[in-house]
Amino acid sequence: MSLARDSFADLATRMATSLALAVVGLTAVWAGGWWFTGLVVVIVATLVWELVGMLGGGPRRALVLGGMAGAAILASKLLPPGIALPILLAVAIAGIGVLERNRTLFLVMTSVILLAGFGLILHRDGFGLTWMLWLVLLVAATDTLGYFAGRVLGGPKFWPAVSPKKTWSGTVAGWIGAGLIGWGFMSLTGSGVELIGISVALSMASQMGDIAESAVKRRMGVKDSSNLLPGHGGVYDRFDGLLGAAFLLVIVESVTAFPPSPV
Template sequence: MSASSEKFSDLAARMSSAAVMAVVGIGAVWAGGFWFMALLTVVCGALVWELVRMLGAGQNRALTMGALAAGSFLAVSLLPPGLGLPFILVPAMAGIALLSSNRTLYMVFAALIVISCYGLAILRVDFGFVWMLWLALVVIATDVLGYFAGRIFGGPKFWPRVSPKKTWSGTVAGWVAAALVGAAFMTVPGVGLEILGISVAISMASQMGDIAESAVKRKMGVKDSSNLIPGHGGVFDRFDGMLGASVFLLLIEQVVDFPPALIG
């Protein structure tokens, strides 16, 4: 097998799985309501299940914590605003009692996972389908163009001790991809040049989420968060970028005029 072929040896599996995930994800976002909530519940539970397994706990403990996270997400989403907020942190706090090691790492990521999923549920209601689609496309474009650019152009590594395969060429290509997605959404009435900067910032946040998960895997000596998704590893391996992007968007929407146009 040539060096070029080796670079893309996982491409067929990645593309097939990505196509299925895109159909399911975008379909759920478009449908909203029950379907989007069901998807987020599954994702939330799967993420915490994978996190606990990566941190060295047993399968039974991982299943318990994953179910707790899924239930907590549903509770905070269905209860009146404010009343359900403690459930965001219930899975993180439970880790103190249920885990024997890596508690701090677990608490931080578990809280971010539930916050991210809850944030996506709120963003879908507040922003509508178009801007949720924009968020998903920014994250996907960042990952896809970064993957191809990194393997085609190579060059200096981004952070080799944490993520040996990531390059600066792929990182910058992700920013370019995000800007192009932002430019496409400038066709929406009321949207100006600010969407370019917001898109690139969201891209950076998604890359930070990716790097954060890579750091956990490196620390624990695991290659993938699980083997649930052929060619991609686990749910965490695919959702890490959205984790960073959604949390960041929740923060910046408080300080910038976003979204510039609300469309259902």
């Protein structure tokens, strides 16, 4: 087994940025309330700003739509969910009138961003610190184990036309890591074994979020969503997996009894 000399060339920068993000993110997760909501508002606004930039919408449209997205998430905290939902989706629909091209991509991706952000706030407020940490840790395990397993083990590529660096070994390692996180929280909280399956499913959704963003970047011919985060590119490049997992979690919590009870 051999490793390319530059396999871990970006590791130091990547880890330093990840540490800074972890400190800010975990502090907000621990504090909850308006601290967590404020972080989600900033992230969602930045994600939409980056998305419009990738889609060639121009800096002015990016600022307008990003600001609208942040305001909509803020409103979702203040309003009943039934009133908040149309306000959230109105931002995605507004892009049809504002953008001159790539409207469908904006409509779909922005809807996911906004609903995932809304779901994160509901999840933290409704289920508390423990279950927010569960979500963050399973996404982190998916990303981290996938990163290292892919570089150490290598092997067949997962989808080279869309994401040339991803391997099947890294993909499966991510599932295993998320399953272990689910098992750990199942033991810690006394939840049912379904939590392991939910954790693996959210890991898959996290990877789908990553792939979806990679497909957009590939189509638009850009390497990163922006250059805001050294070693990672943009905020979208860092949070694409959490978006996918959070979007699925909204559905999971709507159709199942969460957290699952032991049989």
